[in-house]
Structure formats: C-alpha cells, structure tokens
Amino acid sequence: MLVQVQRIMSQATSRIVESVAAFVPGILALVAVLAGSVILAVVARLVTMRALGGVEFDRRAQQWGLGKLGEWSAAKSASAFVARTIQWTVLVGGLLVAMTALDAAMPSRFALSVFEYVPHVLAALLVLAVGTALAQFVARAVLIGAVNMQIQSARTLSLLVRWLVLIVAVSMAVEQLQIGRQILVLAFGILFGGVVLATSLAVGLGAKDVVGRAIERQLQRPRQERDHLDHV
Amino acid sequence: MTWHSLADEPLWYKDAVIYELPIKSFFDSNGDGIGDLPGLIEKLDYVHSLGVTCLWLLPFFPSPLRDDGYDIADYRAVHPSYGSVDDFQKLVNAAHERGLRVLIELVLNHTSDQHAWFQRAQRAPATSPDRDFYVWSDSDQKYPDARIAFVDTESSNWAWDPLAQAYYWHRFFHHQPDLNYDNPAVIQEMLGVMDFWLEMGVDGFRLDAVPYLVEREGTTCENLPETHAVLKAIRRHIDRRWPNRLLLAEANQPPEEVRAYFGEADECHMAYHFPVMPRLFLALHLEERDPIVEAIANTPAIPDTCQWALFLRNHDELTLEMVSDYERDYMYLAFGALPQARLNVGIRRRLAPLMNNSRRRIELLMSVLLSFPGTPIIYYGDEIGMGDDLQLGDRNGIRTPMHWTGDRNAGFSRAEPSQLYSPVITDPVFGCQAVNVEAEEREPASLLHWMRNMIRLRRLFKVFGRGGIEFLNPANRKILAYVRRHQADVVLCVANLSRSVQPVELDLTAFAGWVPVEMLGYTEFPPITRAPYFLAVGPYGFYWFELQHPA
C-alpha cells in the first residue's frame, strides 16, 4: 500500500518533472523570441523613421491629405504613425512566433490564423479612413456639380453618394475582416436591388406621369440654358 | 502657386522678418529628448505659416556645450545630437522651397578648448604656426584694460594652460580660447569655413562677438581698427564670391561704436541695435516715451544698404550694459524683482513673463518692434507667449522646449520627461497646458493668430523695413507717435504706453489734406487739417495709419 502510494507519488512527480522539463526549452525559446522581437521591433521603427524622414514622408503625406494619420494615434506625425504600426506588427508577429515555439498545437494554429488576420485589420482600417474622407469630399463635389448641372434633387443625390461611398467603404472593410461577408453582401444586394426595383415599379406604374415630367424638366432645362451665350 | 519665391533681391534683409530658434529646443524627431534638424524640417510649415521670411539658427556645431554651442569644436560639422550635414542640407533646401532664408551662427572670436586647432596649439612649440592660432602669453597681466564679460563666473581674461606652459587669452569663458586674428592663416581658415556653409545655400551669418577679434596693449581690446580690417576682408570675400548673402554683426556696444561695423557699407550689412530694447521696456514701465525717443535720437545714420536688427527678447539675458546706471537700477527694480531673474548685467526672462502675461502689453511692444526702423527678430515661443523657468541655471530658463501641444513633454519629444535636455515649463500660467501652438491654432483670437496677421501686415509695407523715422512731439508724453516714410509711402504710428486711455493732439500740419487710413481694419479717419489732429488711444493701444495723399 505504502509502496504503491510511493510509486504513484514518484510517478506523478517524475511526470510533472518530465512535462516541466519538456516545457522549459519552449519557455526559454519563448522568452528569447520575445526579447528578439522587441529589439527587432524597436530597430524596425527607428529604421522606418529614418527612411521616411529621408524621403520627407510627412510633407508628402500632408500633400496627399494623409496628415490626419498622426491625429488618430498618439503618434505626432504620419511617419511616426507608420513606424509605430510597423513596430507593433513586428511585436505581435514575435509574440505569435514565440507561442509557436512553445510547440503546443493549439496556440500555434491560433497564432497562425491571427498572424494571417493582422494585415486584414490594417487594410480594413485604412479603407475606412480613406472612405470617410472621400465621402465628404465627393459628396460636396457632387452637390456643387449637380447644382451647376441644374439637377433639382442635388441635395438628395449628394446625400446618396455620400452614403454610397460610406457603405462601399464599410463593406470593403468588412470584406477585409472576413466577418459574415456573405450576409452583408446579400443584404446589400437585396437592399440595392429593392431600391432599383421599387424605383422602376414607381416609374412604370403609378408615378409615370410625374416622373416623366420631372425628367423632362431636368433634361430640358440645361438644354435651354445652353443658349450659346458667351459668358466670358 | 508660388509666384515670387526667393527673388534675387540684394536688399532682402531690409524687408525680412527673422525667427530665431535653437535647434535643440524646437522639435525632437527621434525621441532622444533633444531637438534636431529633421524635427525642425518637420515644423518648417509652422514657421512658414507665421509669415516670417528668415530663420536664424543658433549654433549647431559639434561642441562640448559648455556655452550652449558657442564653444565650437568643429566648424564644418553638425553636432550629432542634432543630425548630420546631410540633414542640414535638407533643411536649407526645404526652407528655400518655402521662401525662407537661413541664417546661421559664425563664432569668429573663439573656439572651444576641445577644437582640434587648440589641442594642436597646446602641444605645438611656442613659436610654431600651430601655436600661433591662439593668443598666448607668459604673463596674465597683458591687456589689463579689457573688460571681463561674464563677471559672475570668470575673474580674469587669461587662463593658465599646463600643457602649453603659457597663459591663453579668453574673452568669455575660460574654456573658450580666443583665435588670433593677427595670424592670416586663421582668417584663411575662417573664410574656408564660410565657403563650406555658403556652398550649401546658407543665406548669411550672424557674426558672434565681433568687437573682440584683435587685442592690442593699452586698449580695451574692443572695436580696434585691426578688427575692422578683418571684417572688411571677410566682406570682400563674400561680395566677390557670394552675392546677396548677409553678414549680421553682434556687437554689444553703444550705437556710435556699432556704427563702425557697417563701415562705408563695406563691413557688415546688419548689426543689432542693443540700447533700444531695454529702453522699450523702460518706457513701458515708466509710461513715458522719452527713453525710446532718446535711444533713436542717439542712433547715428548708417549707409543706405545697411540695416539695424531689432529684437525684444533673444536667447541671452535682457542685457542692461547699454543703459545708464540709473536706468539699470530702475530696470532691476521694475522687472528683476526676483533676485534669481538677474544674470550678469541683465535680466534672464522671456517677453510674456516680463509683461506679467498682459496680452495688451505684449501686443504693444510687438507693434513697436514691427514698426520701428530695422529688421525685427522674433525669438521662438514669444509668438505664443511662452514663459520661462527661473529654477534653471544660466540662460537655460529661456531656452526650454517649444510648446507644441498640451500633452506630455509639450509635444516636443516622445522621450521620457527625465531624458529631455531641459524640463518643460509646467507652471499653471505659462505651462504647456495653458500656452501651446495647438490650442492657439484653434483659437482665432489667440496671440499666435494676432502675430501672424501683424507680421503679414508689416510685410505688405516696405516702408517699415526701408523708411526713415520722425518722431512727433505731442504734449502727452505717454503717447509715442512717429512717422515712417519711404518714397511716396507715409505711415503714422501712435502708441499709448500707459495703462489707461489717453488723449493726444498731434501736429500733422505737414500732412494737411491727407487722409489717415487705419491699417488693420482699413478704416478711413477724418482728413488731417491744419488744426492739431485729435485722437484717443485706449490702454496700451496702438494705431498704424497709412497716410493717403489727397490727389
């Protein structure tokens, strides 16, 4: 009995020791990889900063209208933002590699999938940012353009365009994130198809006279206005 | 569309507005706690938006930094903390792209004791050419009539060098041995240094401490004819090889002595007008115009192509060497109430604290600076009303990091606060939370926007930079009134130096029939008649009038 207990105890102990022993190299590797990635991340950031500084990235970014990049993060400038992003990407990458080094199947598969996912998140963020800025700009351009073409519903048109750009941006972002994309695409399709169908039905049936007159008005006005008057 | 970039205008410095900044204090791009050249390039758009037309960079050369960079260890390189020579070239290009000119420091008088020339001289035999780069003596009793500049720290202008077994001459700190301008090789070397920077596109030099270049027994060793001969040689060299470049002399001397540094337009193009600055402060405190009028009246005429450089505050203490003993005592009582604010013969404070942070007083002084005959120099941070830190030694309290935002380190650097070259100002009135560029950009009525508008307005009128000045003499001595005139342009400036509204009757009979138009709002005032012209000027108020000819 006592011997049995002793055996079990020793077995248990040795198993623990064994598994810990098996684990230690992984832990060491993890620590080493982590430390390495921290260094690499810092180096990567510094190198990026220098390189971007060399090509005067910030001023160019201002010109491209990306000056706001710096405002979203704690970074003070667009180049700092980019450098910081790279630094964190390297860090996260290092973390995932470190987890793989632990040689456990679960984390490594998880790590791999996370690893694959990071660029998508970045791309989604970029798409959203550009989309929002673009929506504002395009909406105003459409509004002013439409007014000058004397399209009576210029405001609605501009609003539609703004939302269209926004929705496209959001769907592109979601597409990048790969979250329920089918549902979204489907919903988008249904909504858009529905609007088109409803409009054509309305035109075809009930409101055909009204719409006809509206179209006539809109098409004819500019014609009359193009009266060969030399304005200059 | 930039139609008029850096045109080939030989007199550009007359129309310039100069912005003075130490690179280490402006913006830190690499997070090491010290401002640098790439950081300045990043902030050039800010400087440009201010409307200034010229940058004056404090020394950025390799140096042990025992005198804030004025102790230069290598004239042809950039201090590694600030960047590289490549970075400097980028800065010059980026500045020129924006129509900004670049003025750098040239410390002619002395080097650091770490400079290769000095170390060579120490080891060279006593009569060798290498030794001859500096001023040596076996006794410390030569040139006894020379003043000692930094009375707080130095007791003699001679220092013993154990290696060379001789005394060397130093006009400033003992670690700054004076170069020997009796040696033609020294002049040749310095001309080579100038060519090095001019080649990179630098638009001019501020020549530091020019009166002390040459020493002679039996004199104060200041403003000697031999010194002027050196400057003439430099000017000849510049004129021959580098057209339209500027020499700005720093000669902390009475104007009649400074006058000599213009030569017959064959020495320096510009020189500082030292006495006018303390007298502006004095006049404001006394609430009467006499000190200013006297200072200008005692200013000698200068050649047509020359110009005075004017400033309210700069990187040094508000120096009181050029005022009378009475005035100095008054200034100490008035502005140097805190004993730690005094340094050497002056007051080490920034503009805003000197003005007790009164926006009206700051604006009044700025309006005088921008409308007086000369080229105004604005010290970094004064455009947002930055404060100073009296706890820091020497003049470091007025050289703290620029306030960009209200964030950590005032947005100046991403380093740990303890790593900054100098702590950021944090007091509740002048701290970066209260005074910073970001906040003032956002606030349309801020001092920053006011400065921008005023600088632009000044630049619209060449008369400010080029015209002559005549003071009016109204009975109310709290009112400072003067007429600036250049060709057909006539501008009348009226300033109230007191804290309460003041009436004034101006004798403008010479302009009878003319119409004063207030410049800021473009408001027409009643036409001038032969009767005294009556105005009421609000507390610390000022008016700039464009006098329009009736025809």
Next chain:
Amino acid sequence: MASTGLSSSTPPDVAPAKGAAVVVGIASHDDEATIGTVARHVSEGLYPHRSAGCIVIADGGSTDRTLQRAYEAVAGACAVVTAPYERSAFEPLRSPYHGLPGRAAAIRAVLRTARDRDAKACAFVDARVTSLAPEWLPRLIEPVFDHGYDYVSPYYVRHPHEGAITKSIIYPMFRALYGLRIRQPAAGEFGCSTRLIPHLLDQGFWDGEEAETGIDLWLASAAAAGGFRVCEAVLGCRTHASRAETPDLSTTFAQVVGALFADLEARAETWQRVRGSMAVPAFGLPPAGGMSPPPVDAESMLDAFRLGFRALRDVWAWIVLPRVILELKRLAEAPAEQFRLDDDLWAQIVYDFALAYRARSMPREHLLGALTPLYLGWLAAFVMGTSGWNQKDIDDRVEQLCVAFETKKPYLISGWRWPERFRA
C-alpha cells in the same frame, strides 16, 4: 527662338529681319482653315510698317498645312518666322479648355522673339479669330508707336448680355484692384511696347498650372500693377472658330474667376495700395449697326440660383456672412419680377469668395463651383433689369456696379489683413 525650317515641308523664313520694329505673333495649332485669312489680314494691317514688320507664327507643332497656308497668304509682303512652342501635355484629369492648348507658352515664345529682335512694338493674335480685320493691327500697335502706351488691351463690341462674367466680376474687381478701367482685361489679343516685354517675361506666372487659362488676365494685371501706361483698342466683334467643345459654364467660370483670385494673392502688395480708378483712353470707333441679341432665358437662370440656394446654402454659409445668407434667402423666395441683386451685396459676395479662396476654406474648385449659381442669379437680375435698354444705359449700369466694387474695396482689404473669421 526663331527656327529655320521645322521640317522639309516648311518653307524657309522669308527675309529674317533683324531689328524688326514690329513683331506680330500669331498663335496656331492645326489651323489651316483659318490661318490664311488671319495672316493675310495681319500683313495687310502691317502695311505701313511692312519694311520693319515681322510676323511670328507661334506654332504648337501643327500636323496639317498650317504653316504653308500662313506663308502663302503673306506671300512675301513682310517677314515671317516661326517660333515653335510646347503644348501642355495632355492631362486627362484637367478640366477642358476651349482655347489654344499651351497658350501661355505661345505668348511667351512670341514675346521672346520680339525681345530678341529688339522690336519696338509687339502684338499677339490667335489664328482662329475669323473676324480679324486688317485695321485691328494699327489699332493694337499705333497707340504704342504714336502715343507711348505700353499695353494695349482690346475692347470688343458685344451684345449687353454677352461677356457677363467679365461685366459682373472681372471688370469691376480688376478695376477696383488695380485702378485702371480696362473693360475686358481677360480678352484674347493685345499689343505691347518694348519697355513692357522684359517686365512680362520676368513674371513668375508662366509655368504655373493655371497659366493656360489665366494668362490673358495676368498680362493685363502685370501691366497695370507694374505702373505701365495702358490703353484700349476698340476692335469690333470677335468671332472665332472653336478649337474644342466649349466646356460647361461652371468650368469656364472657375477658370476665369480662379485666374483673377489667384492673381490677387500674388499681387497683394500692389492692389492694397491702389485707391479709386482712372479711365484709360480707347482708340478706334465701334462699328455701326446693332447686334442680334443672343437667346437668354432669365427664368432658368433664376431657377438655377434658387436651386443653388436650396442645395448650397450650407456651403455658402462657410464663406459669406450670415447677413448675406439671410439676404439671399429673401431673394430666393422673391418672385421673378421683384428679383433685384443689390450691387453692394454682389460686391461683398465676390469679395467674400476671394477671401475664402485665399484662406483655402475649402477646395478651390468647390469654392468656385459654389459661386456659379450666385453668378447666374446676378445675370438673371441683370437681364431682367436691363431689357430694352440701349448701350449707354447698360454702360451706366455697369459703371454703377464698378463703383460699388470700389466702395466696398476696404472690406476686401480689411478681410485680407485680418482674416480671423475664416480660421474656424
């Protein structure tokens, strides 16, 4: 600059006269249909100066028989040289321009030739101006020779309803800015003196992006701002064969008004010092006979204005004062017969847009696009308010508007100097 023989098909320069007293530039590009008549009329117009005259064909690389036609038409009556210039590269995103592509480069080529040849006077015309008559040349040149003028600006006779951008904005504002009553400062042809040529060539605007569309106006402002003596030459009607499809109104409007606003920024030092305005002498008499009125639909312009108010009110509110928005609201609701746009109000609106253009309150193409419906409102009011008037009454009406622009100028200056309001 002058070249001898672009290709084997180009005839050699006829008598390259060094020291030509008069240089007349003709800008062309694939203009074989019209250049013959233009060149012949120019050479006929040059008759009194023909020994000392020289025609410069500034050609942008024509691929048809343009150059031959020109040489044939002149037929040795006076010297002819060619001065090739580079047409601006095709940029798909640029808004179309109805004039000569690379017009600024053509003008520069002519001015350089005139300078190199030491010409005493220089004139510039476009090869597509079909109405060009021989008497145009003496009118463009003789004020320089006989009266010492430096810049001769053309004055074309037009129907009151034509050239409304010039009448409503360009002329009044140009006049208020530079103090010279040049009625058509952005018109196509010009004459200039030998004194003015280097001044024009020294200007910084030649290589700018908007140079193609703005150059005509900028030449006039360079002459006016430089203190040169300016006069007008009355030339009759101007008709021209169009090079490309005319762009829509808002594009043309943005080009013309944008050129004026851009000029403002470059010459702030000058125009802020100018007070009042001076008439400039006009040489030549307008041809007799009335003009057929162009079809104008004031009602549709009014609709465009009302639509603009409904849709762009928020955009306008960024640019003009609240008081102006309320005034515009009143106008948008007013019936057509009571629609009157006050001159002071119009001047203030234009000045506000000029200030916003400088402050970059929004993208500049948006800004100018937003001004177009307001302009149509002005034009509607102008057409309705002047129906049946004679030329004299119309001139008085425009004069009144100009006075309003001059009176309002301090508003522009103070807004320029103290732009606090725009820094939101």
